[in-house]
Amino acid sequence: MPKRILQGTVVSDKNDKTIVVRVERRFAHPLLQKTVRRSKKYKAHDETNQFKVGDVVSIEECAPISKDKRWTVVVSAQA
Numbered sequence: 001m002p003k004r005i006l007q008g009t010v011v012s013d014k015n016d017k018t019i020v021v022r023v024e025r026r027f028a029h030p031l032l033q034k035t036v037r038r039s040k041k042y043k044a045h046d047e048t049n050q051f052k053v054g055d056v057v058s059i060e061e062c063a064p065i066s067k068d069k070r071w072t073v074v075v076s077a078q079a
Contacts, residue, residue: 003061005074010055011041018069019046021059044071 008023024039044059051057051073059071 005060007058010051019044019051042071043068044073046073
């Protein structure tokens with residue numbers, strides 16, 4: 001089964017080798033058909049601590065690294 005890849009913005013880099021990435025999704029409301037934005041935060045593994053707050057990154061699903069970390073950083077989306 002292929003691994004999911006999501007794109008989002010780094011909102012925290014205070015933890016060692018971990019960043020928090022906010023991924024936003026947009027969809028049409030079922031009844032009103034208005035575009036709605038929903039976001040979710042994921043903890044991702046950043047081995048070299050190279051990403052800072054505000055960076056746009058892509059994250060990929062992986063085997064569990066810790067209690068909350070199930071994602072790794074693939075590459076910076078702007079590079």
